[in-house]
Amino acid sequence: MLAATPIGNTFDASARLAALMEQADIVAAEDTRRLYDLARRLGVHVNGRVVAFHDHNERSKSDGLLDEVETGACVLVVSDAGMPTINDPGLSIVRRAIERGLPVTCAPGPSAVLDALALSGLPTDRFCYEGFLPRKHAERVQRLRSLQSERRTIVFYETPHRIADSMDDLLSAFGPDRPMALARELTKDFEEIRRGGIGEIRQSVIDDPPRGEIVLVIGGASEDEALEASSSMLSVDELAVLAIDRALEDGLRIKDAIAEVIEEHPLPDGSLANRKQVYAAVLKIKQ
Numbered sequence: 276m277l278a279a280t281p282i283g284n285t286f287d288a289s290a291r292l293a294a295l296m297e298q299a300d301i302v303a304a305e306d307t308r309r310l311y312d313l314a315r316r317l318g319v320h321v322n323g324r325v326v327a328f329h330d331h332n333e334r335s336k337s338d339g340l341l342d343e344v345e346t347g348a349c350v351l352v353v354s355d356a357g358m359p360t361i362n363d364p365g366l367s368i369v370r371r372a373i374e375r376g377l378p379v380t381c382a383p384g385p386s387a388v389l390d391a392l393a394l395s396g397l398p399t400d401r402f403c404y405e406g407f408l409p410r411k412h413a414e415r416v417q418r419l420r421s422l423q424s425e426r427r428t429i430v431f432y433e434t435p436h437r438i439a440d441s442m443d444d445l446l447s448a449f450g451p452d453r454p455m456a457l458a459r460e461l462t463k464d465f466e467e468i469r470r471g472g473i474g475e476i477r478q479s480v481i482d483d484p485p486r487g488e489i490v491l492v493i494g495g496a497s498e499d500e501a502l503e504a505s506s507s508m509l510s511v512d513e514l515a516v517l518a519i520d521r522a523l524e525d526g527l528r529i530k531d532a533i534a535e536v537i538e539e540h541p542l543p544d545g546s547l548a549n550r551k552q553v554y555a556a557v558l559k560i561k562q
Contacts, residue, residue: 279358279384283463285316291382293319299351303328337368391490395456402428413520419448424501429493442477454494460487515556
């Protein structure tokens with residue numbers, strides 16, 4: 276059994292979650308201290324055995340927990356905040372339960388993705404969730420460029436210490452006028468939603484750096500933007516810039532970085548850019 280926990284406001288906890296926390300034979304929690312703190316705030320007692328179940332051990336612990344399910348035990352899986360499996364532990368045990376033919380169900384509840392999407396004012400009929408933006412600049416640029424022709428609303432998570440750099444890359448990828456919303460501290464006392472064009476939101480991040488957990492919601496490409504992006508390809512100079520970034524961030528030789536970047540950005544016909552031309556462009560940039 277998966278169960279969503281509050282993402283900030285304790286009153287968002289469902290009566291079903293509280294009952295499950297009391298009744299489950301085993302509670303697999305991302306952070307056991309946070310579980311007990313939530314139980315205290317809800318005024319419930321966790322009667323079952325509590326085990327740590329997080330990113331570093333979920334694969335090794337899943338089968339043992341499912342063995343308990345086979346004997347008739349109720350195993351409850353909760354993350355620190357929000358829905359298990361959504362950028363939180365839980366996917367491994369769900370997959371193993373399906374493979375083993377064991378029942379798995381969910382007590383739904385708070386989700387920062389859906390909360391931010393609903394509050395953004397952007398289209399919600401079609402959207403895609405992209406998780407956290409890559410930490411490294413070169414990888415982040417590559418991810419954003421791959422989404423330039425995406426017509427659906429796009430949702431990302433981001434952290435306060437990377438938000439300024441990410442906003443620079445969003446501006447570069449989508450331009451200043453693409454509509455977006457920056458949501459922070461959802462359901463908490465200092466909840467804030469900033470709405471506007473990417474250029475406007477970027478300036479607000481510079482003037483007033485946001486704190487707390489951040490969700491970015493980006494409007495999808497217009498039909499013209501999608502056509503332009505899908506028909507475009509990276510120039511030799513752009514490939515050279517990416518290669519330089521990759522070499523610096525990953526500690527690679529420039530030739531190895533060029534090889535990786537070229538492989539990741541095939542031309543429209545499936546062929547690859549000329550390495551010598553890219554290398555020459557790198558040398559020109561470094562002059």
